[in-house]
Every structure is written in structure tokens, then in C-alpha cells.
Amino acid sequence: MQLWLIPALPLAGFLINGLFGRRFSKGLVNTFAIGSVVLAFVWVLKTLFGLGGLPGTYTEHYFTWIQSGALTVNCDFSVDRLTAVMLLVVTGIGSLIHIYAIGYMAHEGGYYRFFAFLNLFMFFMLTLVLAANYLVLFVGWEGVGLCSYLLIGFYFDKKFATDAGNKAFIVNRIGDFGFSLAMFLIFRQFGTLDFAHVFAQAPVAPVALLTLVGILLMVGACGKSAQIPLYVWLPDAMAGPTPVSALIHAATMVTAGVYMTARSWVIYTHAPIAMDVIAYIGIATAFVAATIGLAQNDIKKVFAYSTVSQLGYMFVGVGCGAFSAGIYHLMTHAFFKALLFLGAGAVIHSLSGEQDMRQMGGLRSKIPWTFGVMLCASLAIAGFPLTSGYFSKDAILLAANHRAPWIYWVGVFTAGMTAFYVFRAFFMTFTGKYRGKEHPHESPPVMLVPLVILAALSIVGGALFKVPDFLRTVFPAAEVPEEFGPMAVASAAGLLGIGLAWLLYVYRPGIPDSIASGAKGLYTLVYNKYFVDEIYDAAVVKPLVGGSRLVLWKGIDAGLIDGIVNGIGARAKNIGDVLRLPQSGNTRSYATWVALGGVLVIFLMAALGGLR
Amino acid sequence: MDLILFLVFAGIAVVAAINVVVQRHPVASAVSLIAVMGSLAVLYLLLGAEFLAAAQVIVYAGAIMVLFVFVIMLLNAGGETKPGRSFVASLLGVPVLIALLALLAFFVSRIYPRDTEVHFGGFRGGTAQAVGRALFTTYLLPFEITSILILIAIVGAIVLARKELE
């Protein structure tokens, strides 16, 4: 089946564009970049059709990567139904976003570099998805983190962009530490890192160890998928170009954590405490991020917090045992979140760079196509009945209700907030009177066509691709039957949110300001994202940097090490100073020393040699 | 008889040696040194070293010390006036000397108990014939080398002592 071609094609695109792209024309760069990803998508389709119904797992072994004592790690790729879903999402949405980016980045500098990094990202993400063991997955994991850093800091001449890139990478590393510890424990217990072998042995392993592994893997997922407490990098990551936000920070990279935990479902089903931890973190993140998103004024920041919140939903699904529901939401979220970001990008592009929603308004008549697709996306994320988001969100909430009703109720409230802030953004952008000074113009077709495709998918994709049924062979965990009552409540909450947003931003636009000034403390808290960044800075960053500076730099490096080296030199000089004292130039003292030496030698000769 | 000879001349040697060290004017020291050498020549005779006793008087006392006296008078060297300035010598000098003498005495007395005794005529192998034979057969190489050494010394002395070339 040549699975290796799937990641290799974008890698080739990266190498060609990276090495030679500087001299290529834009068209040639496009050919290699978009061509490689589209070809990868085609190859994925061919592979999946070639494998038939995919009843089990199909594995291809390439070479033995590590062979060291008891540790054997192979470079293997495997495909099962879960992999298939991920592959289609990554390559499909990836292709659409690549095409969109042709238009969006048309006037930017570093064109070839952008597409080279984007292709590199695709390579790592596909490696992550296709991996048959934890270590190859980790390679992809780290690689996408690297590409995220490179692409967030794409505008490297802007300090806030490079700072954001640093922040993303460093916070991710904290999560990766947890992941690494989990891998060490897995190897120690099971002697291997292969998925097949680990999951075969997992049922008989001690529950305490499985719980620990599960929690540590979740730490890694928190870093990569921006959950509490490691979510702080995602909002800052909006400093990168919008296609990057759409691809990496909405559709694919941030979902790697969800994929990884879903893949490890065998471990989690045997460690219920770890699953509960995931569910709690997920619902907490979903709620908190939604509250922050209520008050933001930058359109990309709203969607960033929305992403964090929706990822929380996915983890709720995983944590409540409905793994396929989590993956289902992953797919639909990829559709409508990518669309939201790309649409926002179209809006920003048409306004020549304006991102503050307070400067927008009334764009419905000026950019009608963008208006249309954004409406589709907003309805989907709000869970409007029969859209894709409706099906996936309900699947998760039903599982939550089944597991622990309080999670269900918090989830419903969050769904209401989601609908509210999304439509707040929508109304602020498209209705009313235009408040800015630019001349909005519609985006070129190369940007609009992917948007339209994504809009169609957002609306019908949920009904069309029934993921939970598809994944039934992978996750034997029982899926919850559909109950009408909770589903209706959830949908009602979404509609309520839309209505409230319409009320506050279309009917009576003055109300929000009066609410904000009325509840000033709460508003300030939420608007400043609960000062989490400031707390982290004061509690973690400053002590660490200060400690490094004082102890490690001044104390050890300059004081101890330099002190030793300089000290050796100084002591040599001191010894020399002492040694030169006998050189008095006075012959009689020399003679005295000679005589003394002679006496000592005679004495020693007698004492040691003995007298006969 | 031999004992008396030894005691007398050993005594003269020691007294003269002390005089060499103690006298202020170099000429007095030189003359005392000549007395030491003379006494030593007699002691050599006691030990059967006839040739060497003669050589001692002729070469050492007769040539080398004369040279010393010439130079002293040439330089018109007077006695020492200024005080010494070597801290080390004044501090360590006496103890080192006493230690040296004590060590040597101790070892001599331990190693050589009173079994070997010297008397005049106990060793008859120190004649000029015996010395010459050994010198020109077994010790020929050192002999030749020392002759070259003397030559070098002559050249060196002349070079050092002549007037500067204008």
C-alpha cells in the first residue's frame, strides 16, 4: 500500500521549496506545495479504498529504528479506522487551506518559506497519525510543535510574534515532559512502545500504573491541545498568519492530543480515575475559555478561545468513555473552525489587516460570499439542529449526561455561551453600520472556493459522515443511545444563545456597554483572561529567570567556574612569587643552601641505606 | 713516633686552617693556607704517598698559592670593612656547619673502628714509579683530558685578564 508516501509527499514539497523556493516563481512554489498535499490526499483515498472495509489494523514495517538492549523501536506505520478518519481530516482540510493560502499570502514576503513550513507541518502531522508506536508518534508530536513555533513566528521581525512562538514551544515542552514520563513508564511495564503490544498487555497491568500513565499522557495532551493549565499559548499563537491559525491551531495540531488519548483508549478504560481527570479538565477548560471568549474584541482571539473551549468538549467526550464522540467532534470542529478562521481571514484581508471587531460592522452587503459561509460556520458551532456541530456536540453531551449529569449541565451552559459569543462576533462584524475607514472588497475565488466547500461540509458533514458508527469496530466501549430530552435541552440552549446575541448586538446595541460598565469588576476580570498570563509570569517565569540569573549565572558560572579557572591562574602566580624569594643574587646564601642540602642528603643516605 | 708526628702536624694544619678563615687580611690567610698544605704534605708521607707529597709542595704550595699572593698584591685587596648582608647565611650558617661536622664525625666513627692503623711505611705503593705506571696505563685517558683542560685554562686566563682591545 506504500503508506510511507502519504507523509513523504509533503516532505518532498518541503525540501524542494525550502532549498530552492527562493528562486522559484510563485506559481512554481504553489505547484510543489499544493500539489504535494493534494497528491497526499489522493493517495490517502486510494489507500483507504484499497484496504476495503478496514476491519482491523493494517501495518507496514519499514526498518528497525532503535535496537538497544531490551528496547526495540521500529519505524512502522499502521492504518485502522481511527487513522482513516484522521488522515482524511488532515489531508482534506489541509489541501483546502493550502489552496486558500495562495490567495491570502499573495502579498506577503517569505512566500516560499511559508509553504515550505506548511508542508513540513503536514509531514510531521501525518507521521503522528500513521505511527504504530508511541515513539514515532512522539517524533511527529515534537515536529508539529516545531512547525507551530516556526509558523507562529513567521513574521519574525515582530517581537510579539516571536515571543508567541517561544511561548508556544516552551509551554508545549512542559506537556512533552509528561508525555515522555508516560513513555518511560509504559516501556518499564510493558517492555515495548508498540501500540499493538501495549494494548494487548494493558488489561492485566496494575491499575495504579495505568492511572499514572493515563494522567501523564493527559499532561502531554494538555500542552499540545491547549487545556488547563497549559492553554495560554494558543491565544498568543494568533500572531501567526490566519491560514496557520486555521490549519494548525484549529483543525489538526491541537487535535493531536485528542487523537493520542483516543488511541490509548485501552489504557484509559482500565484506569477510570484517569478518565475522570480528563473529563474534569475538559469541562473546566470548556467553561472557562468560553467565558473569556465572551469579552474579546479581536475576532481571531474570540475564535482562539473558542478552539480551546471546543477542545475541552472533545476531552469531555473521551473522558466520559465516548471516544468516538470525541473524534466525531474533532472532525466537525475541523470543518467549522477552519471555516471560521479562514472566513475571519477573508474579512481581515478585505479590510487590509483590521482585526478589531469594533472597527467592523455592516459587512454583509460588502462581502456577501464571506457573510454566507460565516453564517454556515456560526450555525454549525452553535449546534443549530441538523448541522454537523449539532450531531457531534449532542453525542458528547449525551455521554456526559450518562456518566455524570453535572458535567452535562455545565456543558449545556457552555454550549449556550458558545452560541452567544460566536454570534456576537458574527453580528458585530456583519450587521449594523460599517464603523471603520477601509474599503472592503470581496476575496478572490482562490480563497472563496475552499470556504464554500468547508461551509457545505459544516452543514451536511455531520449527517453525511456518521463517525461513531464508523468507529464502532475500533472502540468497543458502549455508545450511548440517543435520548430526545437532553438533546432538546442542549439545542434550546444554543438557540437561546443566538437569540441573546441578536438582542444585544442587533436589536439594542447599547446594552452590552451598560452591562460592561455595570459589572465592571467581572468584565475586567474576564476581558483580561482572568490575568492567568500575569499570574504565570509572576509565579513561574520571573522566579525561574531570576533564579537562573542569580544562582546559575552569577553564582555558579561566573563565581564558581570562572573563579576556579581564574583562581588557578592566580595561585600559579602566587606560587611563583613565593618560589622567587630564594633568588636573592647573594652567593653566600646560595652556598648555605647547598651546604644544607648536602647535609640532608648525607643524613638521608645514612638513614635509608643503613650503616653497615 | 708516627703518632707524635701525626699529632703535631695535624695540630698545625687545624690551627692554620682556622687562621685562614679567621684572618682579616687576605695575605695572612694565604700564608696560613701554605702552612696547611705543608702539614698535609707530611701527613701524606705518613700515608705512604711520596709522589703526592712532593707534588703537593711543588704544585700546590709552590705555584698555586704563589699565584694567589700575586693576585692579592696586584689588587691591593684590603681587609673586609662593611658588614655582611646575607640573612640566610647568618641564620643558617652555624647550625648547618655544626650539623655537617657532627654527621661526618658520627659516620666516620661508626664505619671505621680502631682496627685499621696507619704507620710510616705501611703502604709502599705510592712511589713515583707506581703512580707513573698507573697514570700512563690505566688512567691514560683522564691524563690526556686534563692536559687539554690545562690548556683551556691557560687560554681562558689570558683572554680574561688582558687589556681591552682599543
Place this chain on the structure above:
Amino acid sequence: MMSHIPLSWFLMLSAVLFSLGVAGFIFRRNIITMFMSIELILNAVNLTFITFAYQRKDVAGHLFAFFVMVVAAAEAAVGLAIILTVFKNRGTLNIDDLDSMKN
């Protein structure tokens, strides 16, 4: 027996003369006197050689003493020439004044 002298007495005499020579070298400041102390040391050593030659009934000791004498002569010649030069250049015969090799 009464007219026989113990060998160790010669060696003791030699030791005494040696020590006196070293004392002269350390404590006298006139260069020429120091030189004469060196000659005293050499003479003491000669006495030792000849004493051992008597003990071992070997003429080699005499030859050693002979060579010592020869070298002493050469050394005296050259040394006195050096002293002359020093006196010409520095104008002093006090060894404590000749310390230009000071650290």
C-alpha cells in the same frame, strides 16, 4: 702499637678541615678569601682519598688526588682571572655587592 695511628683519625682530620673550608666560604665576604677556602676544601678531600688508598693498598687513590690537584690548578688560574675582571669592572671585592642576579 703506640706509634700506630688509627685510620679514623685521618678521616676526622679531613672532616674538620672540610667543615672549616665550608665555614670560610659561607662567612667570609672577600672573594679571594672565599677562593682560598675552596682550596682548603679540596685539600681535605685529597687527604681522604689518600687515606683510603692506604686502607685499600691501591694507588688509584693517589691518582684521584693528583687529578684533583691538576684541576685545582686550572680552576685557580681561571678563577683568579675572573676575579681580576670583576675587580676591573665593579671595583669591589665584596661578594655581597655582586648581586645583579637578584630576582
